[in-house]
Amino acid sequence: MRVNVSSHDLKVSDHKHHLHPFTEHGALGIDERRVISRADGVWLWDTDGNRIMDGMAGLWCVNVGHGRQEIVEAVRAQMSELSYYNTFFKTTHPPVIELSQMLSDLAPEHINMVFYAGSGSEANDTILRLVRSYWALKGQPGKNVVISRKNAYHGSTMAGASLGGMGAMHSQGGLPIPDIHHIDQPYWFGEGMMTGMSEDEFGLWAARELERAIEEIGEENVAAFIAEPIQGAGGVIVPPATYWPEVKRILEARDILFVSDEVICGFGRTGEWFGSGYYDMKPDLMAIAKGLTSGYLPMGGVLVSDEIAEVLHNEGVEFFHGYTYSGHPACCAAAIANLTIIKREGLVERVRDQIGPYFQERWKALEDHPMVGQARMVGMFGALELVPDENDLKKRFDNVGKVGTITRDHSFANGLVMRAVRDSLIISPPLSITEEEIDVLIASARKTLDAAWNDVRKQGLA
Numbered sequence: 001m002r003v004n005v006s007s008h009d010l011k012v013s014d015h016k017h018h019l020h021p022f023t024e025h026g027a028l029g030i031d032e033r034r035v036i037s038r039a040d041g042v043w044l045w046d047t048d049g050n051r052i053m054d055g056m057a058g059l060w061c062v063n064v065g066h067g068r069q070e071i072v073e074a075v076r077a078q079m080s081e082l083s084y085y086n087t088f089f090k091t092t093h094p095p096v097i098e099l100s101q102m103l104s105d106l107a108p109e110h111i112n113m114v115f116y117a118g119s120g121s122e123a124n125d126t127i128l129r130l131v132r133s134y135w136a137l138k139g140q141p142g143k144n145v146v147i148s149r150k151n152a153y154h155g156s157t158m159a160g161a162s163l164g165g166m167g168a169m170h171s172q173g174g175l176p177i178p179d180i181h182h183i184d185q186p187y188w189f190g191e192g193m194m195t196g197m198s199e200d201e202f203g204l205w206a207a208r209e210l211e212r213a214i215e216e217i218g219e220e221n222v223a224a225f226i227a228e229p230i231q232g233a234g235g236v237i238v239p240p241a242t243y244w245p246e247v248k249r250i251l252e253a254r255d256i257l258f259v260s261d262e263v264i265c266g267f268g269r270t271g272e273w274f275g276s277g278y279y280d281m282k283p284d285l286m287a288i289a290k291g292l293t294s295g296y297l298p299m300g301g302v303l304v305s306d307e308i309a310e311v312l313h314n315e316g317v318e319f320f321h322g323y324t325y326s327g328h329p330a331c332c333a334a335a336i337a338n339l340t341i342i343k344r345e346g347l348v349e350r351v352r353d354q355i356g357p358y359f360q361e362r363w364k365a366l367e368d369h370p371m372v373g374q375a376r377m378v379g380m381f382g383a384l385e386l387v388p389d390e391n392d393l394k395k396r397f398d399n400v401g402k403v404g405t406i407t408r409d410h411s412f413a414n415g416l417v418m419r420a421v422r423d424s425l426i427i428s429p430p431l432s433i434t435e436e437e438i439d440v441l442i443a444s445a446r447k448t449l450d451a452a453w454n455d456v457r458k459q460g461l462a
Contacts, residue, residue, distance in 0.1 A: 007035060007046075007047035007048050008030075008031070010035045010047060011030045011031060011033045011035060012030055014033055014035070015028075015030045015033070021156075034046050034048075034052075034412075035047040035048075036052075039054065039066035039067060040065075040066050040067040041065045041066060041067060041430070041432065041437075042054050042065060042066070042429055042430050042432070042433050042437050043066070044066070044417070050415065051415060052412075052415050052416070052417060053415060053416045053417065053429070053437070053440065053441055053444065054066070054417055054429065054430065055411075055416050055417045055418050055427045055428070055429050055441060056417050056418070056419055056426075056427065056428050056429070057295075057428050057429055057430045057431075058295045059290070059295070060232055060263075060264045060269070060290055060291075060381070060428045061289075061290035061291055061293075061294060061295035062294050062295045062430050063267055063268055063269070063290075063291040063294045063338075063342065063347065063430060063431045063432075064294045064338055064341045064342060064345075064347065064430065064431065064432055065294075065430040065431075065432035065433075066430070068294070068296075068337075068338075068341060070337050070340075070341060071293075071294070071296045071334050071337040071338055071341070072296075073337075074333045074334060074336065074337035075296070075297065075330050075333050075334050075337075077333070078095060078329055078330050078332075078333035079329075079330050082095075082329050083329070083330060084328060084329060084330070085329065086324060086326070087116070087322075087326050087327040088322060088326075092327075093327075093329050095329045095332035095333050095336065096116070096327035096329065096332050098332070098336055099114075099327075099332040099335050099336050099339075100113070100114045102335075102336060102339055103288075103301070103303065106273050106339070107274075107286070107303050108274075108276075108277070108282065108283075110282070110305050110306050110307075111283075111286065111303045111304065111305050111306070112306055112309070113303070113304040113306075113309045114301050114302065114303055114304065115130070115301060115302045115304060115326070116299070116300070116301045116323075116326040116327040116328075117289075117299075117300040117301055117302070117323055117326060118298050118299065118300055118323055118325050118326075118328075119155070119289055119298055119299075119300045120154075120155055120160075120261075120263035120287055120288075120289035120290060120300050121154075121155025121156055121157040121160040121300075122155075122157065122160075122300050122323060123155075123263070123287040123288065123289055123300040123301055123302050124154045124155045124157075124159060124160040124163055124226075124261065124287050125155070125157050125158070125159040125160055126302050126321060127226070127259055127285050127287055127302055128146065128159045128163065129159075129319075129321050130285060130302065130304070130308065130319070130321075131146060131223045131224045131257055131259070131285070132144055132223060133312075133319060134223075134257070134308050134311055134312075135223050137311050137312070137314070137317060138311060140220070142220060142221055143220065143221060143222060143223040144179045144221065144223055145179045145180070145181055145217050145221050145222050145223060146163065146179065146180055146181070146222075146223055146224050146225070146226055146259075147181050147182075147183060147210060147213050147214070147217075147222060147224070147225045147226070148163050148164065148165055148180060148181070148182050148183075148225075148226050148227070149165050149182060149183055149184070149185045149186075149227055149231070150165040150182045150183065150184055150185050151165050151166060151185045151187070151231060151234040151235075151237070152164050152165040152166075152182075152185065152226075152227065152228060152231055152234060152261075153166060153228070153231065153232065153233035153234055154226065154228075154261055154287070155263075156169065158173070158175070158177060159177065161173075161175050161176070162175050162176035162177040162180045163176075163180060163226055165182040165185070166234075181213055181217060183209040183210055183212075183213050184206055184209045185206065185231065185234065185237060186202070186203060186206040186207070186237065186239035186240060186243045187231075187234075187235075187237045188202045188203070188240055189373070189374050189376075189385050189393075190235075190237075190385075190422075192205075192206070192240075193393065193394060194394055199240040199241070199242075200240055200241065200242045201242075202240055203239060203240025203241065203242030203243035203246070204242045204243075204246050206239070206240075206243055207242070207243050207244075207246035207247045207250065208246065208250070210225060210247060210250055210251075211250045214250070214254060214256065219254050219255065219256065222254075222256050223256070223257060224256060224257035224258065224259050224284075224285075225247075225251065225256060225257070225258055225259065226259035226261060227247075227258075227259070227260065227261065228260075228261045228262075228263075228264065228265060228275070229244075229260060229261075229262070229265045229270070229274075229275025229276055229278060229279050229281070230264075230265055230270070230275060230378055230381070232263075232264035232265070232381065232426075232428070233264075233421070234421070235383055235421040235422060235424050235426060236376065236377075236378075236381055236382055236383035236421075236424075236426045236428075238376050238378055244279040244280070244281060245280075247281075248280070248281060248282075257284040257285065257308075258281065258282070258283050258284055258285075259283060259284065259285045259286070259287070260274070260275065260276040260281060260283035260285070260286045260287070261286075261287045262274050262275055262276065262286045262287060262288050262303075263287050263288065263289045263290050263300070264290060264381075264428075265278070266286070266288050266290070266291055266292070267288075267290075267291030267292060267339075267342060267348075268291065268342060268347050268348040268351050268379075268380075268431050269291065269351070269379050269380055269381055269428070269431070270351075270378055270379035270380075271348065271351040271352030271353075271356050271378075271379040271380075272348065272352065272379075273348055274286065278378070278379075283303075283305075284305045284307065284308060285302055285303065285304060285305065285308065286302065286303040287300070287301075287302060288300060288301050288302070288303060289301070291338075292335050292338070292339075293331060293334040293335045293338050294334075294338045296334045296338065297328075297330060297331040297334040297335075298331065299328070299331040299332075299334070299335055342431075345432075347431045347432065350431070351379050351380050351431055352379070355380070355431070355433065355434075355435065355438070356379050356380055358435055358438060359377065359380060359382075359433075359438050360377045360382070362438055362439070362442045363375050363377045363382050363427075363442070364377070365442075366384060366442070366445060366446065366449070369390075369446065369449045369450075369453070370390050370453060371386050371387065371388075371390070371407075371449055371452065371453045371456065371462075372384050372385065372386065372387070372390070372449065373385040373386070373387035373390065373393045374393075380428065380429065380431055380433075381426070381427060381428035382426070382427055382428075383421075383424050383425065383426045383427070384424060384425045384426075384445075384449075385423070385424050386403055386404060386407060386423045386424055386425065386452075387423075388403075388456075388461065388462035389462070396423065397423050397456075397461060397462070398461070399461075400422050400423060401420070401422055401423060402423075402461070403423045403452070403456055403461060403462075404420035404421065404422055404423040404424060404425065405420050406452050406455055406456065407420065407425055407448060407449070407452035408420035408425065410448045410451040410452045410455070411425065411444070411445070411448040413451075414444045414447050414448050414451070415444060416441060416444040416445065416448065418445070418448070425445075427441075427445075429441065
């Protein structure tokens with residue numbers, strides 16, 4: 001941080017020169033900006049002197065917590081020795097070899113290769129090309145269609161945003177690109193409840209939307225089904241228990257690839273190394289990023305099944321795809337150090353057996369608040385569904401998103417980062433959070449709900 005520059009001056013400079021992602025710039029006032037200057041563990045500090053709990057682990061990524069000097073030192077040592085070299089033209093380097101072995105050991109047994117990218121978005125762009133190239137090499141170039149879900153998030157690049165199912169993103173830039181088909185999401189509280197179906201009934205219905213789409217499009221034209229085990233940016237949509245077993249049945253009966261987007265769910269967030277493992281699914285391709293390096297450096301990748309790798313390894317086959325920073329040595333060093341911490345400290349097991357159950361119990365108790373219709377959580381991420389009447393859970397706020405934004409702003413003011421999605425709040429703290437810090441988080445969340453509920457009633461929104 002530059003010395004002798006006031007917090008206000010930093011905000012003015014940011015306003016003049018910085019185009020933020022996913023931001024309505026015309027409505028972003030200078031003093032509304034937060035300049036984060038320091039972080040440690042689950043805590044952030046801004047240039048106005050406020051201490052803030054990072055309830056979103058950055059953007060779902062800082063799994064081991066902020067300020068881990070072991071990762072910093074690993075990156076420093078690697079950059080002192082080999083700061084950069086590419087992995088094109090028959091070239092490799094020690095850290096990318098070591099990381100690839102580590103990831104193969106962590107992945108399911110049938111997955112033993114990695115293709116590197118710079119982000120989850122790039123990983124999903126790569127997946128689209130891999131899927132279509134695979135079928136073309138198998139002599140079935142007509143298998144081009146990828147089925148995804150409405151409200152899914154697979155990145156913001158052209159292919160990533162097309163694979164995702166968010167209408168706001170599709171309204172800009174000529175999206176989606178051709179041959180992407182979206183089916184309904186398994187969102188029982190937001191959609192299934194309104195139909196009168198039970199959770200289990202709705203889970204089967206939503207899964208069979210995949211079957212119906214395949215029959216409509218033709219199996220001979222469908223290349224893959226891509227899905228997040230739990231939809232993160234869509235609002236932490238936890239599928240009913242019947243959903244994934246039925247999807248598994250549908251895919252096993254057909255010659256269609258399954259792509260698991262593990263960008264958020266991977267590396268311990270669910271209490272398993274990967275979300276597909278949590279749901280006993282067997283993916284052919286897995287997109288990874290975020291928790292791979294805990295966000296200390298940008299890195300993504302694709303875990304590739306042996307079957308797909310074997311097709312790509314045929315003599316005379318070249319996959320015409322790659323990135324300047326594929327397997328960047330410093331990023332590999334960060335990932336190696338990060339995964340070493342996760343394994344050594346047993347963070348995956350801790351989420352499954354200790355801190356996860358504790359957090360889930362405390363989070364579930366928030367359902368007693370009059371503005372909370374559902375408090376759901378798997379592993380270490382969850383959501384609060386905000387409703388105007390706790391006695392009529394089918395009733396929703398008018399002007400969708402307004403109450404969510406009000407509540408989010410109170411959360412920030414109370415020193416807790418939670419994210420608003422429609423009229424819900426979502427949370428995803430570092431896996432390293434302590435029970436005492438969870439108690440602080442829950443107290444802040446309850447204070448936030450009280451303040452927001454007061455505002456909502458004053459404004460006549462409920």
